[in-house]
Amino acid sequence: MMHKDSEDVLMRRLSVLLSVSLAVLLGTHVSGYCQDDHGSRCETARRQTESSMQPFSRTRGEARKQALSTERSRSSGLSVEEELRALRSRVEQLELLSSSSAQPHGSVPASTDSVSEPIRRASYEESGEPSGLLPRFYVDYDKGFVLRPYDKEATPFELKTRMRMQFRYVGLQRDRKFWTDNAGVTHVISPRNDFEIERGRLEFSGFFFDPNLEYYINIDADTDDQHRAIFHDFWINYVFTDALTVYIGKAFVPGSRSWLDGSTRTHLADRSMATTFFRPDRSIGIWAIGEPIEDFHYRFMVGNGYNTTDLKPSQVDEQFVYSGSIWWEPLGSFGKGYADLEHREAPVVRIGTSFSYGSEKPQDTGDSFAEEKFARLSDGTRLIDSGALAPGVTVNSFDIYVWAIDAALKYQGWSANAEYYFRWLTDFGATGGAIPHTQLYTDGFYVDVGKMIVPHHLELVGRISLVDGFYGDSWEYAAGVNWYINGKHSNKLTFDIAILDGSPTRNSGPNFEAGMDGVLYRLQWQIAAY
Numbered sequence: 001m002m003h004k005d006s007e008d009v010l011m012r013r014l015s016v017l018l019s020v021s022l023a024v025l026l027g028t029h030v031s032g033y034c035q036d037d038h039g040s041r042c043e044t045a046r047r048q049t050e051s052s053m054q055p056f057s058r059t060r061g062e063a064r065k066q067a068l069s070t071e072r073s074r075s076s077g078l079s080v081e082e083e084l085r086a087l088r089s090r091v092e093q094l095e096l097l098s099s100s101s102a103q104p105h106g107s108v109p110a111s112t113d114s115v116s117e118p119i120r121r122a123s124y125e126e127s128g129e130p131s132g133l134l135p136r137f138y139v140d141y142d143k144g145f146v147l148r149p150y151d152k153e154a155t156p157f158e159l160k161t162r163m164r165m166q167f168r169y170v171g172l173q174r175d176r177k178f179w180t181d182n183a184g185v186t187h188v189i190s191p192r193n194d195f196e197i198e199r200g201r202l203e204f205s206g207f208f209f210d211p212n213l214e215y216y217i218n219i220d221a222d223t224d225d226q227h228r229a230i231f232h233d234f235w236i237n238y239v240f241t242d243a244l245t246v247y248i249g250k251a252f253v254p255g256s257r258s259w260l261d262g263s264t265r266t267h268l269a270d271r272s273m274a275t276t277f278f279r280p281d282r283s284i285g286i287w288a289i290g291e292p293i294e295d296f297h298y299r300f301m302v303g304n305g306y307n308t309t310d311l312k313p314s315q316v317d318e319q320f321v322y323s324g325s326i327w328w329e330p331l332g333s334f335g336k337g338y339a340d341l342e343h344r345e346a347p348v349v350r351i352g353t354s355f356s357y358g359s360e361k362p363q364d365t366g367d368s369f370a371e372e373k374f375a376r377l378s379d380g381t382r383l384i385d386s387g388a389l390a391p392g393v394t395v396n397s398f399d400i401y402v403w404a405i406d407a408a409l410k411y412q413g414w415s416a417n418a419e420y421y422f423r424w425l426t427d428f429g430a431t432g433g434a435i436p437h438t439q440l441y442t443d444g445f446y447v448d449v450g451k452m453i454v455p456h457h458l459e460l461v462g463r464i465s466l467v468d469g470f471y472g473d474s475w476e477y478a479a480g481v482n483w484y485i486n487g488k489h490s491n492k493l494t495f496d497i498a499i500l501d502g503s504p505t506r507n508s509g510p511n512f513e514a515g516m517d518g519v520l521y522r523l524q525w526q527i528a529a530y
């Protein structure tokens with residue numbers, strides 16, 4: 001006669017085997033459900049499935065009670081033969097259930113999800129815990145791979161993983177080889193003829209502890225940034241209402257609409273020269289986003305500084321940046337991005353304004369890739385360079401004010417976007433002598449217009465951009481074509497040409513170098529799980 005422990009193990013294995021067999025049997029019946037979205041057949045199948053699963057939900061509860069009864073009988077001394085007879089009885093009940101739930105010939109098969117959901121509901125209602133046959137989570141695809149809980153109240157955790165890459169060819173036909181800045185320093189303008197991965201992004205988002213407690217992580221790796229991978233954005237937020245969501249972490253300082261619109265949905269390969277010159281950067285801080293009135297939005301932030309992304313605590317001063325943006329969409333939701341991919345039959349518009357103030361004490365870290373973080377004069381000279389404003393004088397602190405106003409339109413494949421910028425630099429602190437300015441004012445703008453020549457897929461775009469200040473002006477004239485391969489920004493091929501008459505900014509994202517003159521060519525393929 002078998003040892004009692006061996007018998008118990010055998011019984012448990014038989015029970016698991018029967019449960020799995022039943023799940024496989026049901027899965028055979030439910031494969032291939034409604035790949036189209038024909039409502040009547042799918043809805044009929046769903047009702048048939050849920051109806052057929054009601055006895056199973058009851059049977060699971062009865063099976064659990066019977067299992068407890070069997071356990072009690074063991075403790076009361078029932079023989080193995082009696083326990084086996086009870087087990088056979090349970091098997092017969094399950095077989096009868098599976099045959100009765102088989103669908104009539106010619107009916108539409110039910111989906112696996114339709115079958116499993118009533119099982120999960122019955123399990124949660126009965127025990128408050130997920131079914132033993134099914135896990136707590138399932139994997140889905142929703143603009144990225146998602147690990148979702150079957151019941152977000154019982155298991156409050158979700159993880160979405162997405163990726164994006166901008167693979168870009170960059171060519172520069174330069175009109176001059178050297179450029180001398182206002183401090184008298186001569187710089188080489190390097191030619192370009194190369195491939196790069198401009199934005200290699202891996203993103204994680206979801207919620208934890210509470211469905212309203214959300215998180216977002218954006219890891220960025222650019223080949224033109226020493227191939228480093230950094231936490232580009234990282235925040236946690238709580239959704240109180242549509243009118244108020246509070247964030248803590250690292251993100252955009254909201255000083256420009258074009259900046260806030262992101263790099264995924266730009267009209268050309270990247271943002272304009274004016275946006276790149278005037279916009280702030282990312283910062284660590286606290287901010288709030290909301291829609292207190294229908295179609296009226298806001299975003300306000302208090303952060304470490306106007307240009308303090310990726311800096312060490314010792315490189316950040318004790319002054320905060322204060323920044324905010326508001327915008328109104330009076331004709332309804334404007335949507336994301338610049339292009340009218342939806343080919344709207346009724347026009348939509350957006351008008352807004354942004355403002356930022358910060359007191360800066362920038363430090364030269366010696367990192368050439370950090371040069372894009374510094375305020376510059378309108379000719380491209382870094383403000384903190386010795387001699388930038390006067391011979392032998394070095395600026396070590398200043399206040400910065402930036403105001404921007406913006407407007408945009410989408411209608412029947414046409415789209416237009418514009419933003420005007422005003423910047424004041426004041427309250428200079430310096431060593432080595434006096435500064436001949438109490439204030440430096442610079443302004444500029446960009447305007448772009450796009451037209452879908454093949455609705456949803458092929459678009460022509462033109463753009464003009466200006467930065468104008470005390471030390472000169474610079475112009476950008478650009479045109480290009482976008483091929484939205486799948487009708488979305490997630491699979492987009494862009495070719496553009498930009499004629500640059502000077503450049504007051506340096507930034508590896510749009511491939512601008514200070515003092516650049518010439519023709520910039522870019523061919524970019526953007527692929528993303530968005």
